[in-house]
Amino acid sequence: MNRPDIIVVGTGPAGISAAWPLVEAGLTVLLLDAGTKRLDRPAGDRPPLAALRASDQGWSSLLGHGLSALRDVGFASPKLRTAAPPGFGEGVAEANRIRATGFRQVGAFALGGLSSLWGAVAPAYDRSDMAGWPISPSDLADSYRRVAVRIGLSGSDDDDLATAQGVGLPLQPPLAPTGAAAMMLERYRARGGTGDGFRLGLARNAVLSAGLGRRRGCTLCKGCMWGCPQGSIYTSADEVEDLLRHPNARLETGWLVETLRRDGDGWTVAARDLRHGDRRDFSAPRVVLAAGALATTRLALVATGRIGIERPLVSAPCFAFAAVMPSRLGTGLDGHGFGMAQLAFDLRRPGGPGDAVFGSLYEADGFAVADLAAGLPLTRRGAASLFGLLMPALLIGLGYVPGRWSRNRVRLTADGALEVNGGVADGHGRELKEIGAGLGRHFRRLGAWMLPGSLQPFSPGTEVHYAGSLAMGEMTDCGGEMTGAPGLFIADGAALPGVSAKHHTFTMMANADRIGQRLATAKLPERS
Numbered sequence: 001m002n003r004p005d006i007i008v009v010g011t012g013p014a015g016i017s018a019a020w021p022l023v024e025a026g027l028t029v030l031l032l033d034a035g036t037k038r039l040d041r042p043a044g045d046r047p048p049l050a051a052l053r054a055s056d057q058g059w060s061s062l063l064g065h066g067l068s069a070l071r072d073v074g075f076a077s078p079k080l081r082t083a084a085p086p087g088f089g090e091g092v093a094e095a096n097r098i099r100a101t102g103f104r105q106v107g108a109f110a111l112g113g114l115s116s117l118w119g120a121v122a123p124a125y126d127r128s129d130m131a132g133w134p135i136s137p138s139d140l141a142d143s144y145r146r147v148a149v150r151i152g153l154s155g156s157d158d159d160d161l162a163t164a165q166g167v168g169l170p171l172q173p174p175l176a177p178t179g180a181a182a183m184m185l186e187r188y189r190a191r192g193g194t195g196d197g198f199r200l201g202l203a204r205n206a207v208l209s210a211g212l213g214r215r216r217g218c219t220l221c222k223g224c225m226w227g228c229p230q231g232s233i234y235t236s237a238d239e240v241e242d243l244l245r246h247p248n249a250r251l252e253t254g255w256l257v258e259t260l261r262r263d264g265d266g267w268t269v270a271a272r273d274l275r276h277g278d279r280r281d282f283s284a285p286r287v288v289l290a291a292g293a294l295a296t297t298r299l300a301l302v303a304t305g306r307i308g309i310e311r312p313l314v315s316a317p318c319f320a321f322a323a324v325m326p327s328r329l330g331t332g333l334d335g336h337g338f339g340m341a342q343l344a345f346d347l348r349r350p351g352g353p354g355d356a357v358f359g360s361l362y363e364a365d366g367f368a369v370a371d372l373a374a375g376l377p378l379t380r381r382g383a384a385s386l387f388g389l390l391m392p393a394l395l396i397g398l399g400y401v402p403g404r405w406s407r408n409r410v411r412l413t414a415d416g417a418l419e420v421n422g423g424v425a426d427g428h429g430r431e432l433k434e435i436g437a438g439l440g441r442h443f444r445r446l447g448a449w450m451l452p453g454s455l456q457p458f459s460p461g462t463e464v465h466y467a468g469s470l471a472m473g474e475m476t477d478c479g480g481e482m483t484g485a486p487g488l489f490i491a492d493g494a495a496l497p498g499v500s501a502k503h504h505t506f507t508m509m510a511n512a513d514r515i516g517q518r519l520a521t522a523k524l525p526e527r528s
Contacts, residue, residue, distance in 0.1 A: 003283060003284060004027075004028040004029060004030040004250070004284045005022075005027040005028045005029065005284065005285065005286070006022055006027055006028075006029055006030070006284050006285070006286045006287070006288060006519065007029075007030045007031075007032060007267070007269055007282055007283075007284040007286075007287045007288070008022075008029060008030070008031050008032070008287075008288045008290060008491075009032050009033075009257050009269070009287065009288065009289050009290060009291045009296075009299075010031075010032075010033060010113065010289070010290035010291040010292065010296075010492065011031055011033045011035070011111050011112055011113065011236060011237070011240050011251070012112060012113030012114065012115055012236055012290060012292065012492070013113070013115050013236045013505055013508065013509045013512075014290040014491045014492035014493070014508050014509060014511075014512040015031065015033075015236070015288070015290035015291075015491065015492070015512070016236040016239045016240065016243065017147060017236075017491070017508075017509040017510075017512035017513045017516065018288050018290060018489075018491040018512040018513065018515055018516040018519075019031060019243060019249070019288075019516065020150070020239075020243065020513065020516065021513060021516035021517045021519075021520045022516050022519060022520050023243055023246045023248060023249045024246075024520070025520035025521070026248060027248065027520065028248045028249075028250075029248060029249050029250070030250050030251075030252065030282060030284065031240070031243070031249065031250065031251045031252070032251075032252050032255050032257060032269065032271060032282065033109075033111055033251065033252075033253055033254075033255070034095070034109040034254065034255065034256040034257075034274055035108070035109045035110040035111045035112075035113075035253060035254070036109075036111075036253045036254045036274075036275065037110065037111060037253070038110060038111040038112050038116065038235075038237035038240070039088070039110050039112070039116040039117070039227075039235075039237065040227075041227060041228070041229060041231065042223075042226060042227045042228070042229045043229060044229045044230070045229075046221070046223065046226075046229050047221075048219075048220075048221040048222060048223065048335065048336060049221060049222040049223040049226075049339065049365075049366070050222065050333065050335040050336075052223070088108060088110070089106065089107060089108045091109075092105075092107035092108060092109060093105045093107065095109070095256055095274070096256075096291075096292075096294065096295045096298065096418075097298060097416060097417040097418060098294050098295070098298065098417070098418050098420060099413075099417050099418070099419050099420065100419075100420040100421075100422065100461070101419075101420070101421050101422065102421060102422035102423060102459075102460060103408060103420045103421065103422025103459075103460045103461040104422075104458075104459050104460065104461035104462045105294060105420065105461055106461065106462065106464045107292050107294070107295070109256075109274065110237070111237045111240050111253070112235045112236045112237025112238075112240065113236065113292065114292075114464060115234065115235040115236045115237065115505075116235045116237055118235075118464075118505065119340055119341060119360070119398075119503075120205045120206040120207050120233050120234060120340060120341075121203060121204065121205060121206075121340075121341050121344070121360055121503045122151075122153055122204055122205060122206040122234075122503065122505060122506040123164065123165035123166060123204050123344070123358070123502045123503060123506065124137070124140075124144050124165060124166025124169065124506055124507065124510075125137060125140075125500065125502060125504075125507045126163070126164065126166075128354040128356075128500070129354065129500035129502060129507075131354050132497065132498070133472070133473070133497045133498075134472055134473035134478050134497075135472070135478055135511075139514065140507065140510045140511060140514060141168070142514075142517075143509075143510035143511070143513040143514040143517070144166065144169060144506070144510045145168075145169060145170065146510075146513055147506065147509045147510050147513055148169045148170050148171070149170055150239075151206050151234045151509075152172060152206065152207070152208045152212045152215070152234065153169060153170070153171050153172065153204060153205070153206055153506075154171060154172040154173060154174055154175055154204075154205055154207055154208065154209040154218075155171050155172075155174050155202055155203065155204035155205060156171075156174045156201060156202040156204075157169075157171055159201035159202055160188075160193060160199045160200060160201045161199050161200065161201030161202070161204075161344050161345070161346065162201065164199065164346055164358075164502075165201075165204040165344065165502075166204065166506075171204075172208060172209045172210050172212075172217075173209045173210070174202045174209065175202075175205065175207065175209050175218055175220070175338040175342070176338075177202065177337075177338075177342040177343060178334040178336070178337035178338070178342070178363065179328070179333065179334045179337065179363050179365075179392060180325045180328050180363060180364075180392065180393055180394065180395050180448075181342040181343050181361055181362075181363050181395060182342075183325060183327070183328065183447070184200070184325065184343065184361070184395070184443075184446050184447075184448060185200060185201075185202070185343060187446045187447055188200045188446055191445070191446075194442045194445045194446065196438075196441075196442070197347060197348030197349075197356075198345065198346075198347050198348075198438075198439075198442040199345065199346050200343060200344075200345045200446075201343065201344055201345075202342070202343060202344065203340075203341040203342055203343055203344040203360055203361075204344065205340065205341060206233070206234035206505075206506070207232050207233050207234065207338070207340070208230075208232045208234075213242075214231065214238070215230065215231035215232060215238065216230035216231060216232060217230070217232060218230065218232040218338060219232075220336040220337050220338060221336065221339070222335075222336065222337050222338070222339040222363075222365065222366050223339055224338065224339030224340045224366060225339055225340070225366060225367060225368060233340075252282070254273055254274050254275050255271040255272070255273060255274075255280065255282075256271060256272050256273075256274050257269055257270070257271045257291065257295075257299060258270050258271060258272055259299070259302055259303070259416075260287060260299055260302070260303040260488065261303065262303075262485070262487075263283060265285060266283055266284055266285035266286065266287075266487055267283065267284060267285075267286070267287045267303075267487055267488060268281050268282070268283045269281065269282045269283065269284075269287060285487060286487045286488075286489065286519065287487065287488055287489065288480075288489045288490075288491050288515070288516075288519070289488070289489065289490050289491065289492070289494075290491040290492040290512060291492070292466075292492060293313070293466035293467065293469060293492055293493040293494040294313075294410070294418060294420065294466065294469075294494075296470070296490060296492050296494045297311070297313075297410055297418060297469040297470055297494050298412065298416075298417070298418035300470055300475075300482055300485070300488065300490060300494070301412040301418070302412065302416055303482075303485055303488060304482060304483075304484050304485050304488075306412060307412050307413070307414055308411060308412065308413075308414070309411065309412065310409050310410070310411045311409070311410050311411070311468075311469045311470075311475075312408065312409060312410075312468050312469065312471075313406075313408040313409060313410045313420060313466060313467075313468060313469045314403035314406055314408070314466070314467045314468035314469075314497075314498045314499055315403060315406045315408055315460060315461060315463060315465050315466055315467070315499065316400040316401065316402065316403050316405075316406070316463055316465040316499045316500070316501055316504075317400065317401050317405050317406055317424055317428060317457065317458070317460065317463070318398065318399070318400050318457070318458040318462060318463035318465075319398075319399050319400075319401075319432055319435075319455055319456060319457045319458065320396065320397065320398055320399075320454075320455070320456050320458070321396075321397045321399070321436065321439070321450055321451075321454045321455040321456070322364070322394060322395070322396055322397070322450070322451045322454040323361075323394070323395045323397060323443050323448045323449060323450045323451065323454075324390065324393045324394050324395075324448065324449055324451060325393045325395070325447055325448045325449075326393065326447070326449070327393075327447060328392050328393035329389055329390070329392070329393045330389050330392070330393075331392045331393070332392060333365050333391060333392050334363075337363065337366070338366075339362075339363075339366030340362060340366065341360035341361065341362055341398075342360075342361060342362065342363060343360065343361040344358070344359070344360050344361075345358070345359050345360075345361065345397075345439075346358045346359075346501070347435065347438055347439060347442070349431075349435075354402065354500065355402055355404075356402075356500075356501060357399055357400065357401055357435055357439075357501050358399070358400050358500070358501035358502045358503075359397055359398055359399030359400060359501075360397070360398050361395050361396070361397050362395065362396045362397075362398070363394075363395065363396075364390070364391055364394035364395065364396050365391050365392075365394075367396060372394075372396075395448065397439075399435070399439070399501075400463065400465070400501040400502070400503075401428075401431065401432075401435070401501055402498075402499070402500050402501045403465075403467065403468070403498045403499040403500065404425070404498075405424055405425045405428050405431065406423070406424060406425070406460065407422075407423035407424055407425050408420065408421065408422045408423060408460055408461070409421045409423075410469050420461075422459070422460030422461055423460060424460060428457075429457075432455065432457055436450065436455040465493075465499050465503065465504050466493050466494070466499075467493045467494065467495075467496035467497070467498055467499045467504060467508075468494070468496065468497060468498050468499075469494045470482070470490045470494040470495055471495070471496070471497040471498070472495050472496065472497055473497060474497075475490075475495075476489075476490050476495055479515060479518050479519075480495055480511075480515040480518075489515060489519065491511070491512040491515050491516070492508060492512070493508050495511065496508060496511065
């Protein structure tokens, strides 16, 4: 491959989603990624989680070499401890020249980016989620379907949350809930809901319940938090190999993109080899940035000379809580099941549909014991002594409020760094208390009690639902092209005008696919 038709920066879900239609259209595509390899997958013969916990040797799989699964990663995803090696994600902010204050920046230099560690919750956005956007759900409909076919979605299309998570999509059968999650859903259905704007249903996940290509369906080993041996949980790292089977696709690894500059008939991408420090220029008529919202924002602002201009960075403030079902105290644990989000819920707030809270419920025994002990409102010794009684009855919830509650700002400094200042809106703490009280009422109607003191807000940025810094309709046109920078396209979360309380990854991928489809049929610029 000589000079490619297009360069795609990043092999995360957005970059891969933009690249597929380009490669399939026959364009020559160069993928650049700062990572050199993907996150290792666990051995295919790893026993189920229950067997590991019962085995004398299971600790090495659960705690890692050097007890790495016990290291402190703050309120970030527990998978950073259990499924990633020590040092994973370190140095990313510094290398990308991101300076954060009051904001937890999470990133990684690995093929597939953070998709090797994500929770895989994948609802689609509806009209209320996209209110005020320059595009509508109908503009994403075909792309949602294409992405769903490609990555595999499991879930229900006929429960109370089906319409909130996307209709008309190809779905694999849902992963059946177990234990306390199954009991809660049974009670919800038996009483016909709990009213007052609360809905409960099966989670929509980018996880296979049946095989797809080289990936196998979930074996219900419950060890999801330690990585998936079967490849059931989607990661874009799996798709890199598939893309490279096409002769018109090429990948260069270990190259961190530092700047872009217009060169007459296209763009020059200046990159540094993270292994040896060498520098190299790549060029193409068009460039798609999908390097992660913060890195993409810095690169685009530098390329267009927007120094000192402050931009919003929208995120969906997150919180966690624990709920116990007393009728299951002391009962046996299910040896098999799905170890991530089994149920999803939403709770309407007074502002209207766009202000709804969205969240997921997990069975507690799918988490590392150390994480549960740290998060429960008990001493560690007290938590450990109660686990045998509590575990079968305990549900862990992760909830999100819409991006309008975030108050993060970004700014490109004169020396080319991106400053990030995190924050939440006034009244956020009061809102969380009201949400906690509302959820508590609905859970009690289903025989579950939220543990007092268990509702904990996460610091801004921890949830990694970033958007809005290069918002479509303001900083880019509806095709993703950066204003004032012909041939430069934004395909990751930075281009989304905002985020609702729902997880945004599936929508980000659909938008990247839509941008890729448009680029695949656009005429290449003439060489000067």
